[in-house]
Amino acid sequence: MKLKWQIAEVTETIQETAQTKSLIFDVPEWQEHFAGQHIDIRLTAEDGYQVERSYSISSPPENGQKVAITVERVEDGEVSPYLTDIVEKGYKLELRGPIGGYFVWKANQTPTKPLLLIAGGSGIVPLMSMLRHRNLNPINSGAVLIYSAKATADIIYYDELNELTKKDGTLKTVFVVTREQPVNWQGYTRRIDLQMFEEVLGKMTTDYNVFICGSTSFVEAAADLLQEFGVSPQNIKTERFG
Amino acid sequence: MTDGIISKGFTGRRRNSGLDKRDRIPPGQYETDQFPVLSAGPTPRVSLDRWTFKVSGKGIETLEWNWKEFLALPQETFTVDIHCVTKWTKLDTGWKGVSLDTVFSKLNLLSAPNLQYIVAKDVTGYTANLPLKDVINGKAWIVHEFDGKTLSADHGGPARLLVPHLYLWKSVKWLNEIILTENDQPGFWESVGYHNYGDPFLEQRYRGD
Structure with missing residues (x-):
């Protein structure tokens, strides 16, 4: 089954530090993630030019479709300054995920090592x-x-x-x-x-x-x-x- | 590719690369001059005096090389573009190593026509699977030099597989074994949601792409 691109609305932004901002999305068709996974975000300019980047999810699986990422602003970056400086509540972005099945941790997994x-x-x-x-x-x-x-x-x-x-x-x-x-x-x-x-x-x-x-x-x-x-x-x- | 909603206020920063160069950057990728590292675990350090590389398969003889024997095989230097599933593409990377055609020429593969896939393994147990046809006829190498210098451990040294026409996770770092198999056996990333084949120009990143 293909991991579909979905349109997600930004419901909240939180300035975490001078260089980082959290974006909280409402993703209607979200399929529950594991802690540690990431999403891909795709941006499209008016002329059709597209870029994609990956961002780790910061919200726990328990938050369901309220999916959060925290973006660090890279000074000469192409995507992160758009996400930290321009995107605000109400913006709609394309994303797909969850992605990655290795760097993940589940609270109920055994054996329970520290x-x-x-x-x-x-x-x-x-x-x-x-x-x-x-x-x-x-x-x-x-x-x-x-x-x-x-x-x-x-x-x-x-x-x-x-x-x-x-x-x-x-x-x-x-x-x-x-x-x-x-x-x-x-x-x-x-x-x-x-x-x-x-x-x-x-x-x-x-x-x-x-x-x-x-x-x-x-x-x-x-x-x-x-x-x-x-x-x-x-x-x-x-x-x-x- | 042309689907997708306009991202309000996003203009992007197209690189001033020529048309020919732009055609070499697969969809969803961006060009970088850096050489980022992606590995699932710590970087293993393999000493050259204990380094070995083995090829085996059902019905064929097993061959093994030590470092000195491996360096004595015919070496090729070549320049290719590489593409990582994490979205970066690096153009015109220079390598030196042994073509898998050279390695396979030592085996009588014609006697085992049922072996149509390979599993490439590293010293930690990491694996990636590839069709045999994707690693013969000048498409794959075992490399030990990058940009004229010894390949560093974080990039897979002493020697790694390099299959530049597929996403780079197929190019197993710290390679020490290739097993020829009858059936396609999903490897490490292929078993946790990544695409089984991984063609960057078809953007086969994840299962189902």
């Missing part, structure tokens, strides 16, 4: 779908999020992540900023390294279900460090952009 999510920059987006999904389901294993951004102002979903962590004793969230030395900061202020993983994860287990998403260099670094820490490569799923 979840380890590692995000670099806007790599948090598909992982946020997993955390929102996890929050809405009964779970019997822990989760750790290590989220690296350039500066505190670039951390997407900061308040929501703090709230989720506060109300859920089995979720640990660690923020990392690489280009700022904020005062009164509980998180790390350097690039991810082995010592950081040792401090955050402890010595109890290396048997995690790992999802890493971010730039290629970030994902390469994180995946190498985790293997050095002792995590088996078979347990590491990666998604790289740019």
Whole structure:
């Protein structure tokens, strides 16, 4: 069965940080997704010129046809500045999905290894779908999020992540900023390294279900460090952009 | 392709490429000068002294090469366009490697006419399936140099398959085995919703396209 292009209306936009914006669509014929999947968006200019791009879904499956993405504005990008600067509530766009069946996490899947999510920059987006999904389901294993951004102002979903962590004793969230030395900061202020993983994860287990998403260099670094820490490569799923 | 609603206020930024160049960019793709990386897991590091490549199949003899033997095979340098299902296209990429025609010439394939498909495997167990006809007659190589330099691990080094006329997930990185099969056996991405064949010019991205 072909994954059809559908017309979806933007029902809400949320400016998340200076460079990122969430678009929430109403997709009438949405077929439920798994946390971690993405959609393709197709734009058409008046003369028929078309472009397509992929964007990770940030909403949990439980939100049904209210499908959300979070777009990072790429300065010289062709598509992202249109989505972040021009599109507003009421706009209609073409999309198709859900797409991708590997970088996905289901709350009811067995065995229930602890979840380890590692995000670099806007790599948090598909992982946020997993955390929102996890929050809405009964779970019997822990989760750790290590989220690296350039500066505190670039951390997407900061308040929501703090709230989720506060109300859920089995979720640990660690923020990392690489280009700022904020005062009164509980998180790390350097690039991810082995010592950081040792401090955050402890010595109890290396048997995690790992999802890493971010730039290629970030994902390469994180995946190498985790293997050095002792995590088996078979347990590491990666998604790289740019 | 001409269907689709106008996206209000979208003008787009067509690249100033010549007509001939535009014809080389498949529908839904954009041209990039970068070389992005797409892999489902961590990058494996394979040392050259332990590198091997094997070809096998029902009813044919199994052949295996080590790195030195592989480099001793006739090498080809060539320039092709490559297309990733994640939407980027890179034009005029330069490679060096061994044509699969060279590899298969060492086997008596005529004695096994029922073997019409291949499964390409990497060192981690990743697989992709291809029809045999798509990897013979100058359509596929095992490459180990990109742009005149040793192929880096994140792009599939020491050696990867390269089948430029199909989406790049078919061009298995860290290749260590090709199995000739009677039946078409869906590989890794083919089993999780991606197209079984993957022709970029027909935009066969996902199952059913």
